[in-house]
Amino acid sequence: MEGPILEDVKQLLAQLRSTGIHHIGRSANYVAHLLARFGFNSNCTNVWISETPSVVSNAVYIDANA
Numbered sequence: 001m002e003g004p005i006l007e008d009v010k011q012l013l014a015q016l017r018s019t020g021i022h023h024i025g026r027s028a029n030y031v032a033h034l035l036a037r038f039g040f041n042s043n044c045t046n047v048w049i050s051e052t053p054s055v056v057s058n059a060v061y062i063d064a065n066a
Contacts, residue, residue, distance in 0.1 A: 031056055031059045034055050038055045
């Protein structure tokens with residue numbers, strides 16, 4: 001299902017001079033994983049303007065103090 005989207009992204013990136021795509025494992029990008037999971041499980045649209053979602057701030061705090 002996501003194949004055509006990935007192909008479009010590849011074509012767009014090919015037009016730029018210096019780009020790269022790298023896989024980052026979930027453990028190395030835990031905050032992004034939490035935010036993606038939060039969005040996936042949410043049954044409504046969430047928008048944060050001038051504030052940080054609590055799921056993100058809590059994870060960053062824990063990561064910074066580990």
